Amino acid sequence: MPESEFMLSIKNVYKHFGDNNVLNGVNIDVKKGEVVVILGPSGSGKTTMLRCINFLERANEGSITVGNYTVTAKEKNKKKIRNLRRRTAMVFQQYNLFRNRTAVENVMEGLVVVKKMNREEARKKAEDALKDVGLLEKKDFYPSQLSGGQQQRVGIARALVMEPDVLLFDEPTSALDPELVGEVLECIRTVARTGITMMIVTHEIAFAREAATRVIFMEGGVVVEDGTSEEVIDHPKTERTQEFLARINA
Amino acid sequence: MEIYTTCSQKVLSGVPTTLSLTLWSVVLALVLGILLSFGVLSRLVPVRVFFSVICSFLKGIPILIFLYAFHTAIDSIMGGLDNMFGFYTYDIRKPPTYIFAVFALALSYAPYMCDMITSAMHTIPKGQWEACDAAGFTGWQKMSRIIIPQCIVIAIPNFGNHFVNLLKASSLSCMVTIMEMMGEARNYATMSQKFLECYIVCALWYWFIFVVFEQAFRVIEKRTGRYLQPGIPVLKRKRRRFHMAEQQRGILEEAK
Ligand SMILES: Nc1ncnc2c1ncn2[C@@H]1O[C@H](COP(=O)(O)OP(=O)(O)O)[C@@H](O)[C@H]1O
Numbered sequence: 001m002p003e004s005e006f007m008l009s010i011k012n013v014y015k016h017f018g019d020n021n022v023l024n025g026v027n028i029d030v031k032k033g034e035v036v037v038i039l040g041p042s043g044s045g046k047t048t049m050l051r052c053i054n055f056l057e058r059a060n061e062g063s064i065t066v067g068n069y070t071v072t073a074k075e076k077n078k079k080k081i082r083n084l085r086r087r088t089a090m091v092f093q094q095y096n097l098f099r100n101r102t103a104v105e106n107v108m109e110g111l112v113v114v115k116k117m118n119r120e121e122a123r124k125k126a127e128d129a130l131k132d133v134g135l136l137e138k139k140d141f142y143p144s145q146l147s148g149g150q151q152q153r154v155g156i157a158r159a160l161v162m163e164p165d166v167l168l169f170d171e172p173t174s175a176l177d178p179e180l181v182g183e184v185l186e187c188i189r190t191v192a193r194t195g196i197t198m199m200i201v202t203h204e205i206a207f208a209r210e211a212a213t214r215v216i217f218m219e220g221g222v223v224v225e226d227g228t229s230e231e232v233i234d235h236p237k238t239e240r241t242q243e244f245l246a247r248i249n250a
Numbered sequence: 251m252e253i254y255t256t257c258s259q260k261v262l263s264g265v266p267t268t269l270s271l272t273l274w275s276v277v278l279a280l281v282l283g284i285l286l287s288f289g290v291l292s293r294l295v296p297v298r299v300f301f302s303v304i305c306s307f308l309k310g311i312p313i314l315i316f317l318y319a320f321h322t323a324i325d326s327i328m329g330g331l332d333n334m335f336g337f338y339t340y341d342i343r344k345p346p347t348y349i350f351a352v353f354a355l356a357l358s359y360a361p362y363m364c365d366m367i368t369s370a371m372h373t374i375p376k377g378q379w380e381a382c383d384a385a386g387f388t389g390w391q392k393m394s395r396i397i398i399p400q401c402i403v404i405a406i407p408n409f410g411n412h413f414v415n416l417l418k419a420s421s422l423s424c425m426v427t428i429m430e431m432m433g434e435a436r437n438y439a440t441m442s443q444k445f446l447e448c449y450i451v452c453a454l455w456y457w458f459i460f461v462v463f464e465q466a467f468r469v470i471e472k473r474t475g476r477y478l479q480p481g482i483p484v485l486k487r488k489r490r491r492f493h494m495a496e497q498q499r500g501i502l503e504e505a506k
């Protein structure tokens with residue numbers, strides 16, 4: 001089989017909660033190394049779409065491809081879903097660090113459990129990852145002993161260390177105090193430069209403009225606009241995008 | 251005065267029985283509680299309802315009735331088992347009252363253990379489960395490494411309460427001829443005809459044991475729950491205390 005040209009393909013994904021149609025046929029193809037920023041008003045289904053990618057939420061229809069591994073929405077086999085999940089990693093809005101693990105143990109956990117790495121090796125790798133996000137000296141702190149910004153950076157290290165094909169961020173800075181947003185964005189920026197494929201939901205327009213190689217505007221569960229940051233943010237074609245940007249800049 | 255010392259000796263001779271009775275009942279209650287919690291947490295509504303009703307039933311019955319009921323049924327149950335397996339060794343003059351008391355106490359505490367488990371489970375934030383799922387953990391990896399360890403920590407204060415309650419409830423088993431602390435105290439009270447004195451002595455010993463366990467659980471709670479408290483990691487904190495001591499020593503020497 002030829003290597004697919006896309007790292008991540010979301011094909012025709014529909015999702016409803018009861019009679020609330022949240023995703024109405026989302027199609028996105030992401031090339032390797034792209035940094036995709038998803039913009040859109042609250043309730044437009046950004047989080048749901050991200051969660052459908054790693055099956056935290058099961059789509060009603062459609063399929064997800066990561067690398068060359070495709071799983072359809074109807075897939076019953078838990079192992080297949082797990083395999084897909086192991087090709088992605090997620091950074092959560094609420095960090096969701098394991099509360100009973102220290103910073104370094106949080107980063108190790110996936111290596112030990114999922115990749116079956118031995119503990120010494122995993123610890124070394126985890127410490128390197130923590131160093132990359134500038135938190136090596138906090139490695140023995142529990143999440144409750146870290147600030148929000150530090151927790152989120154551990155969350156990023158935890159996701160990165162798994163070397164996923166696609167890294168998903170769901171509003172990584174919106175639970176943070178304003179003065180802590182900068183350190184996390186800086187951290188994501190550094191990660192973006194390494195060439196890893198990323199999909200970031202955020203409301204930080206300035207960040208999107210400089211870090212994104214591609215910006216997607218979503219509303220009502222569909223992709224409304226898709227292009228470079230100049231195209232979508234500076235010269236939006238549709239009225240809805242213009243309205244949204246005007247509101248967010250106001 | 252002699253009454254008190256003699257009575258104390260009698261009561262203390264019952265301590266091992268009380269402790270072992272409590273320990274076995276707690277272990278059995280926990281096992282039964284875990285089984286019940288599987289039912290109560292089941293995804294199938296009928297199963298859930300069925301086990302909730304069982305829990306409610308067990309909770310609604312006084313412990314003494316369990317003890318009496320089991321005690322009354324010993325001979326028929328043991329005789330029945332004896333016949334069924336063809337041992338024919340059951341001696342009706344030596345009924346295993348102790349084991350049946352353990353079962354009675356365990357059954358009456360099993361629903362509380364079940365509640366303890368389910369409520370601990372519900373306090374684990376959804377994000378903890380999702381973080382495991384997103385990383386591709388299997389169900390077992392998720393439970394054994396993240397969810398259950400956190401549940402245990404959350405359940406410890408509750409467990410401590412149930413433990414000391416069961417310790418006190420075990421005194422009821424003197425009603426089915428088991429000679430634990432209370433049984434010994436009652437026995438001696440009847441012999442000496444000093445009822446009040448004996449009960450007071452027994453009460454004080456119960457209190458003493460209660461305090462020991464309560465403090466023990468408090469220490470365990472603090473130790474295990476460390477990660478939920480904001481603050482500095484323990485290693486660092488120790489070092490800092492050491493630092494303080496050094497400083498104080500310095501000041502002391504200066505004063506000299
Ligand atoms: N688990 C859920 N159950 C029911 N409705 C949900 C659930 N998750 C999200 N929704 C609904 O889906 C819609 C889109 O939500 P979301 O994807 O979180 O939007 P966004 O992240 O763009 O703000 C909202 O109307 C929300 O109420």
Ligand SMILES: [Mg+2]
Nearest residue numbers: 046047048171
């Ligand atoms: Mg959202």
